[in-house]
Amino acid sequence: MKNKFDIKFSAAKAEGKKIQLMAHMLAGYPSVSVNKETAWAMEQAGADYLELQLPFSDPLADGPVIMRGNHHALKKNFSLEKGFRLIEDLASGQNMPIFVMSYYNLPFVFGLEKFMGILEQVGVSGVIIPDIPFDDESEEYIQRMSAFKLHAALVISPGTSSKRLKAIGKKASGFVYTTLRTGITGAKQTLSHEGLTQFKKIRRAFPKKLALAAGFGISRPEHVKALEGKVDIAVIGSKLILLTVERGPLAVGEFISSIVSSIVS
Amino acid sequence: MKNKFDIKFSAAKAEGKKIQLMAHMLAGYPSVSVNKETAWAMEQAGADYLELQLPFSDPLADGPVIMRGNHHALKKNFSLEKGFRLIEDLASGQNMPIFVMSYYNLPFVFGLEKFMGILEQVGVSGVIIPDIPFDDESEEYIQRMSAFKLHAALVISPGTSSKRLKAIGKKASGFVYTTLRTGITGAKQTLSHEGLTQFKKIRRAFPKKLALAAGFGISRPEHVKALEGKVDIAVIGSKLILLTVERGPLAVGEFISSIVSSIVS
Amino acid sequence: MKKKTEVFRRNYLKKRCFGEFGGRYVPELLIQALDDLEACYLQAKTDSHFQRELKSVLQSYGGRPTPLLFAKNLSEELTELRESRKSSALRKQRKQPLKIYIKNEGILHTGAHKLNNVLGQALLCMRMGKRELVAETGAGQHGLAVASVAAKFKLAAKIFMGEEDYFRQYPNVYAMKNLGAKVIMVSDGTRRLKDAVNAAMKYWIENLKTTHYLLGSALGPFPYPLLVRDFQSVIGVEAKKQLKQAEGRLPDLLCACVGGGSNSLGFFTPFLSDAKVAMLGIEAGGKSMKLGEHASRMKEPKLGIVQGYKSYFIQNADGQVQPTHSISAGLDYPGIAPELAYLHQQGRVKFLSASDKEALEGFRKLSEKEGISPALECAHVIGKLPVIIQRYPEASFICVNISGRGDKDIFITAKHLDKDAWREFLKRELRSLR
Amino acid sequence: MKKKTEVFRRNYLKKRCFGEFGGRYVPELLIQALDDLEACYLQAKTDSHFQRELKSVLQSYGGRPTPLLFAKNLSEELTELRESRKSSALRKQRKQPLKIYIKNEGILHTGAHKLNNVLGQALLCMRMGKRELVAETGAGQHGLAVASVAAKFKLAAKIFMGEEDYFRQYPNVYAMKNLGAKVIMVSDGTRRLKDAVNAAMKYWIENLKTTHYLLGSALGPFPYPLLVRDFQSVIGVEAKKQLKQAEGRLPDLLCACVGGGSNSLGFFTPFLSDAKVAMLGIEAGGKSMKLGEHASRMKEPKLGIVQGYKSYFIQNADGQVQPTHSISAGLDYPGIAPELAYLHQQGRVKFLSASDKEALEGFRKLSEKEGISPALECAHVIGKLPVIIQRYPEASFICVNISGRGDKDIFITAKHLDKDAWREFLKRELRSLR
């Protein structure tokens, strides 16, 4: 069985899609039922991939919006068990390839093998674990994931050195996620200049076929537009969480639609 | 002019009076007019001498009753000037020889010569300044006082060594005041055993003719009775202050009368 | 399948760990900064100029060396206690007098061992050409040290503090503000130290180029556990010399309280190779052993990876970090120094916990017996001594690290030990403010 | 007549005084006790065993030596200030950089220099075979030191404290109680330090055989001014050595705050014979120079004889001691060390006063510039430095004695510097006590 992400990504490329969208969602926030409605709205609006974050008590890379969402979900007794059930539901109920994002402690405590086994079984495409940085030894981690047919998406940032980028490019699987700022998650009015000028360096360091995703701070159609031709996938996070909580799943759909149409036009 | 104290003391001795009384009073407490009434009552009741204390902000040797009296008088703006006027009034308005008791700072700041000159002029018999301890050099002080025809009554205590007593005996003028306790002023239910057993030692150290007064803690006729034959003068302090303030000058008179009659009987 | 995981575990992060503990589990974007810090530290470590400068500020600013004191009265009381417990047969044997010494870090400027690490890291910060310090604080002792040193070295300082701590430790907030530091209240999560760490790290992530994150205990991602331990080791180095001088030999047992683990590691490290010296860490037992009512990570150690390092954490079955409780704000952190986890695994350092009640008792005991009021953190050790001497019947020469002085805890201890008078005092102060 | 009085003055108390100041103007019944103390002290002074023991407790219990620190930032700021005041002609000359050092007694156990004297006298107490200490305290720093040392040496301790001070310095009362001391509130007179001295002396008078009166400053009847000064001289002895080492020469100017006079005398004494070292004492200028609103005895010095010694006192024309005011409870005593009065008369030590406002400014300044929060007492000196450097244009190397740390003053400084937040904090604490 080929990974769903690979299939969809090559198809979109083949179609000549200028940029694809990965929509972020926080499990259990504000509730599982809203999660499901939101996923539906995202897909309808044209999102390509779903990044589903499992809440953790200490989400080190997350800004206020997502961090508070994490805490809220945990306070409402969101558990790993409920998380797995949600993933399963979403994996079967819609067609966007799913990346599960979480912090390392959750799979680590649950048991890495067991954890990844479950994800593989329900058809998840990969995992994003921001607190496993790239290291000589993380090769092992990437290999383990591929044994599970899961992509281990690595995260880089504008500060990552060319030397390191090269090494990462060699090992990376699925896509590499570059943050648009040296910072934490959070919607911003404008994208960081630092972030937008880095892609040449990154592309040069990476093998051509490796997919490149970018996120952190995307909150407007223009932001996505600015990334066109520079990266393959735009990841929208805090903005969607805010929309979900403040204005509901339909607003999320509308927002994604507006992006999709701006891309097409 | 002979010192009034000397005249009265030798007369009483000649009369065969077993023990004489020195009554203590605090100038300006509770008021000058009460002071005057009290002095009158004391004399009527048979007190022999008046110890008039001038209030000071920091009366080191005084227990709570007299200390608070000092502070009260000062709060009511009792001044040195008023003190001199009161001394003058008392010296002319009644016949008990007067000893002015105060702490050294008052004459020191006022000017020792000026201060003692005034006392001499109005006919005071002597001074008691408890914070001039006996010292090789206090000889000078005693001489100065005698130049003013003022007795400089020295104060000793049960702890004073025999050697020191001998030295003090040689220099003393008027009378020596022994405290009945190693402590501060204040009426007590019983006299200290330590105080009552010291007199032999003291008498032995002193020349025969030197008058001996004792005080600190005397609050009952029996106390005075117990001192009969041991000392020449019993000094009653805090008890009289308490009576004055709580029950008025007449009660002071009654109390002194009761002592006088207990002595006579 | 099991085996594969183990290989993975063993290999991942081959270096930068103590056995399986430690590591640097952080977002990629922190790696460069951690590398820079590590390189800077490793250089500084062998740079005699740096070491001289550090020694000089530890002395002239900090007040080092701190004294070692024979706790004569405490020793006598505990000797009697131990005697009274002996069976009558044993009691006839020679009486073995206990000797308890205290190493008094409470003498240090700002009142706790925290300063040792802060001075070291502040020098590193300047060596890296950075002019801003960011730090977390719980009780406020670390923050106070950071604020003070920042003032002295003309560095900007941002101190993150959980909302709970901000209000209950307001006197330290006030002191930090006076020193010119900016104190930022953190209202997320448990609103305690752990969340202050999260917030400080995030601020750092956003300002890597100009700021140094001055972590306050021997934890977090590498190289923090290493350098904090090293900077704190001055405690043990001094104590070792002083103890030898005092008794002509090394002690049988060292005891220290364990929050993050910096004072204990600093105290223990120079003795690690002395096999005959036993070591005991005391954790906060809080009100009970129920989850949420204590901060003892070693009672039932649960391995985890949180805030950048692998160690034992107080967490639920899902791996979610759980709230803790301790009467002392310096011991209620849910994680523990990876090196201590390792030393525990190796059996080199043992652990016990002392309850809030024992801590208060320890506070009173040292005050009354030796005229030294300890910080509530190390008061846990004193309060536990009656049990400790029973657990270590062979130990007759013991040294306790007093990590800080007790002044800072007045609002907590007075509440317990002198409630009515304290209430009246506060009322009077309030009236005087109107 | 004038001449006779002078002869009297000169002769009375030929010994036991500094020029005309000092003496022992006490009731006869104290003489024996003072003689005993004097004899004991003079013996101890030359007894190497005593001196060794004192040195040992100063180190192991007290934390001596205390550090000397170059106050670099403060020096720079004051150098600039001095430059900016120069006429433009002069400004062209070479810039003379100011070097300000601080001797930090705030590092000492219990937070102030008071401990030096307390340790010395406590040893004397035991040497005399006495087992009870009685002491007065104002701010509570002396009482805290006495309570601590009493605990350590297993002596009973009774601490007298004016009602005003008892309530405004309640945190120290609480600390003393914790240490096992008995704190007795004095509700007479001004209900302040002076009255606590009276009460303590009276308690002593009533219990001479068993108690030692541990006077807290270099005043009172002989031999107190002598022995307190001597015990405090360790400050100056250390500072002299440290200053020489730091700059290769002696400083131009020494500055210290003056309450009773013990920290200043302890600091100055070892430099007295160094004619080139100028010395400056800073008194509490309070709110204004109106009687009752300050505690400056040297502005218009009035000779008096109070509490057993002859010196300058704040008193009215009748010789009644008058109320004083200072923001710092340690500087509001109406008398001054007789030796300082003498040194002032000789022109060896000069005096200035700093207002409450200047003291608060000094508190902030040292906190912000050097990361050291001084006690409000010595904060007076820091706050006065801008004036001092103007008065001493030739002085380029200055050392300030920081007599204590500022923690103790939090209830006072917070009231002034952080009123609203402090009020909210107190309210919250009160609620938590219900």
Ligand SMILES: Cc1ncc(COP(=O)(O)O)c(C=O)c1O
């Ligand atoms: C006085 C004191 N002791 C101990 C600790 C605990 O920290 P650590 O275990 O890192 O020494 C703290 C932390 O704030 C502290 O302030």
Ligand SMILES: Cc1ncc(COP(=O)(O)O)c(C=O)c1O
């Ligand atoms: C910190 C501090 N400095 C100074 C003083 C003033 O006393 P002295 O002039 O005797 O040093 C005190 C008195 O309480 C004090 O606590």
